[in-house]
Amino acid sequence: MFRKLDDTISVAAQIDPADLAEAKRQxxxxxxxxxxxxxxxxxxxxxxxxxxxxAQGLAYVAIPITHAGFTDAQVTAMGEALAAAGGPVLAYCRSGTRSTYVWALARAAAGDDAAALTAKAAAAGYDISGLWR
Structure with a gap:
């Protein structure tokens, strides 16, 4: 259900409130x-x-992203959310793809290697190679 990108973040397709107890447990x-x-x-x-x-004692941030694409503000907000978390983050959208993209863009903006980010995403089942073209 939750796909690990690295030790700081996992992504998921749409979750519901009941899934948050499992997220906390993990x-x-x-x-x-x-x-x-x-x-x-x-x-x-x-x-x-x-x-x-x-109710589960989890921090929560909304960074809604439509299919129209990503803004600099959304990428910055994702980077800030990851930095502020102080532990593993679970990000979700309809399929996990937008969450993976915005994570990769935020990490690339912080200086992470695009090839390494692409490999992490691929290991979790997401093809983000188009980001770097």
Whole structure:
């Protein structure tokens, strides 16, 4: 269910409030929601997820990303969320792909090697090679 990119972050497809107890059990300290409200009928709202994360003692940040692409502000916010977490982060969106992309862009902005980021993503089942072209 949760796909580990590295020791600092895992990504997931849409989770629901009940999944946050498992995230806590697995040692995550923060949740990043990369999915905008209302993207698909029936998905939990940002407010529901924030409340559920708080009930589990997990930090929570919403950085909604649409299919239109990524902004510098979103990449910066992701980098800040990762830095502030103080432990493993679970980021989610519809499939985990947007979360993987924004993580890679944030880490590349911090100076991480693009090839290493691509390899980490590929090991988790995500092809982000198009980011660097």
């Amino acid at each position: 040692g995550f300290v923060a949740i990043v929601n990369n999915r905008p409200d209302g993207e698909q009928p029936g998905q939990p709202t940002d407010a529901e997820m924030a409340a559920a994360a708080g």
